[in-house]
Amino acid sequence: MDTEITDVTNDIVLMRVVGTKANHGNVTCISLDDGLVFIDTGKDARATSKFRSKMEARFKKKPIFVLLTHTHWDHIFGMEVFSDVPIISSDAGVEAIRKELDGELSKEGRQKVIKQIRESLKEEGRTPSEAHKQFFDDLTNVTITVPSIGVKGEIEFGSEGRRYKYWSIGGHSDCSSVVFCEKEKVLITGDNLVAEHAANSPCMLAGFKPEAIEILESFEQMDVDTFIPGHGPVVGPEYVVKSTEWFSKMFSFLSDLKSKGVPSEKAVSDPALPEFFENATPRDYEHILEFWYNAV
Ligand SMILES: [Zn+2]
Numbered sequence: 241m242d243t244e245i246t247d248v249t250n251d252i253v254l255m256r257v258v259g260t261k262a263n264h265g266n267v268t269c270i271s272l273d274d275g276l277v278f279i280d281t282g283k284d285a286r287a288t289s290k291f292r293s294k295m296e297a298r299f300k301k302k303p304i305f306v307l308l309t310h311t312h313w314d315h316i317f318g319m320e321v322f323s324d325v326p327i328i329s330s331d332a333g334v335e336a337i338r339k340e341l342d343g344e345l346s347k348e349g350r351q352k353v354i355k356q357i358r359e360s361l362k363e364e365g366r367t368p369s370e371a372h373k374q375f376f377d378d379l380t381n382v383t384i385t386v387p388s389i390g391v392k393g394e395i396e397f398g399s400e401g402r403r404y405k406y407w408s409i410g411g412h413s414d415c416s417s418v419v420f421c422e423k424e425k426v427l428i429t430g431d432n433l434v435a436e437h438a439a440n441s442p443c444m445l446a447g448f449k450p451e452a453i454e455i456l457e458s459f460e461q462m463d464v465d466t467f468i469p470g471h472g473p474v475v476g477p478e479y480v481v482k483s484t485e486w487f488s489k490m491f492s493f494l495s496d497l498k499s500k501g502v503p504s505e506k507a508v509s510d511p512a513l514p515e516f517f518e519n520a521t522p523r524d525y526e527h528i529l530e531f532w533y534n535a536v
Pocket residue numbers: 263264265312314315431470471
């Protein structure tokens with residue numbers, strides 16, 4: 241597993257896990273006057289731990305808190321790396337983790353998930369890949385805790401002249417939040433924006449909700465030069481515009497076909513469907529379209 245470190249600005253650094261088909265959420269570090277703030281904890285505690293050490297050595301500062309853009313697994317599995325500092329999410333995020341710790345994230349729940357994945361692989365005549373095995377190990381050993389602080393509305397942090405704002409925005413998940421770095425004109429979007437979709441598991445794109453288009457439109461209105469997406473490399477405003485236009489076009493196209501009574505299997509292979517907006521087409525593209533057809 242490889243990681244890629246990007247200096248977004250002198251004080252904002254992004255770490256990505258690359259070269260794997262498994263979903264790994266981005267982890268960002270902001271160096272403030274009084275310490276480091278990490279945004280999300282990624283899916284792989286080893287990669288996140290290395291990133292933390294690297295940032296501590298580089299900035300000669302310690303973490304002061306962690307902000308979660310949302311509480312999906314690929315963004316919280318590195319949580320244990322920050323057991324010494326407060327972890328902050330939206331209040332909906334606190335509720336979501338609390339609930340999951342009694343269900344899918346409980347010890348039994350996690351074993352059940354492993355069993356389900358093993359069974360579905362078997363049904364497809366596949367054997368677990370190295371990435372699957374790693375995930376099963378991680379799922380068995382991961383330590384998830386309820387965030388120490390749940391934010392209702394918004395919070396601000398930083399210093400005079402370098403203000404940062406964290407607020408709950410919804411869309412991708414009820415607990416989704418964003419971080420705006422006003423001076424640097426950087427927005428850390430969580431999974432309401434993703435770049436290089438083909439590198440991710442198709443289920444992520446399939447989960448894109450038509451309501452999230454409004455959120456993308458609101459990103460366009462902001463004074464932002466650089467977007468750090470939930471997955472994929474940093475992108476500029478033009479990517480957000482392209483992405484918004486494409487999702488709007490695709491969803492209205494599908495909804496049109498649906499209202500005309502075109503069945504899903506025909507709709508997903510309609511030759512007039514808007515072509516995917518990135519160079520590489522996501523895996524299981526037709527399945528993704530089927531999901532969307534059902535959602536519109
Ligand atoms: Zn994600």
